[in-house]
Ligand code: ADP
């Protein structure tokens with residue numbers, strides 16, 4: 176998604192969660208607490224919004240400075256494109272883990288174990304060991320965005336060659352030493368499908384301790400804490416309309432498909448409008464179906480509501496790739512997980528319990 180459009184959607188989020196329409200210091204009628212917010216643009220390659228109630232601007236700044244520091248550190252650990260001194264981050268692992276086992280920070284190791292557990296349980300649409308294929312798409316997309324007139328699709332034989340090196344079982348994890356080794360030298364990890372959700376979960380405990388109520392948004396990953404202190408029972412989180420017409424939006428139309436009323440829950444959306452490039456007039460987005468090695472075409476947006484942002488992030492990518500029936504079956508098996516799918520023709524489907532959060536969609540068919 177282009178920056179202008181991202182800011183627009185953030186603006187809508189602010190409108191939805193701030194009754195005053197301002198992103199700064201709206202007074203709350205909750206005694207000693209006032210609502211504050213801030214935005215950060217240079218972490219996780221997305222915009223981050225922090226909103227919360229604090230006794231003073233100073234207290235809010237202190238709490239959120241700490242969160243921003245934590246997020247910055249996590250961003251470095253999960254950065255696949257840059258080195259940070261001798262930090263054994265994702266980039267370092269991808270560069271070195273085929274030569275010898277690399278010891279990684281505990282938070283990194285735990286995420287790999289969590290993803291391995293999903294893989295071993297048979298969930299394979301989201302495969303973090305698919306980095307070799309995803310890097311090719313990333314490079315073609317980046318080149319196509321730099322020079323749109325020359326944008327090209329990756330040659331299919333290059334993708335199929337890379338797909339030979341995506342077996343999760345070649346990622347050798349040592350639970351004692353917390354090391355990672357690539358038994359296949361061409362294996363590469365890509366954590367784009369899960370890192371932001373995981374990071375949100377990791378910063379929650381300190382935010383909860385520091386503020387009576389808050390909301391954090393990392394791009395399409397939102398966690399809404401305790402109910403806001405302005406008398407409402409829930410935070411309102413906007414779900415962007417994946418088919419919103421930018422011209423209509425610029426003229427004052429809405430780009431919001433739905434509003435989800437939640438507290439102590441996460442809302443994570445994967446959409447075809449976040450990151451894409453155009454080849455011969457056709458849009459190619461960033462969520463790749465491991466079966467076809469092409470951008471998945473079954474959905475244009477999937478939102479997941481549950482307690483864990485990591486699970487929601489993982490599931491939003493997974494449900495984006497799976498056929499609706501398979502995704503629904505998966506969601507209905509999971510306690511406390513609900514989802515909303517938007518298909519390419521605009522059809523919206525919801526899981527059996529999604530209606531309790533949704534303003535516009537209450538019927539489960
Ligand atoms: P966003 O990053 O926009 O929030 P997602 O959470 O759906 O969206 O993650 C998309 C990212 O996940 C891609 O940019 C890519 O790095 C990675 N990815 C894409 N397809 C897959 C896949 N099938 N399995 C694992 N990771 C994927």
Ligand code: MG
Pocket residue numbers: 367368369445487488489490491492
């Ligand atoms: Mg995801």
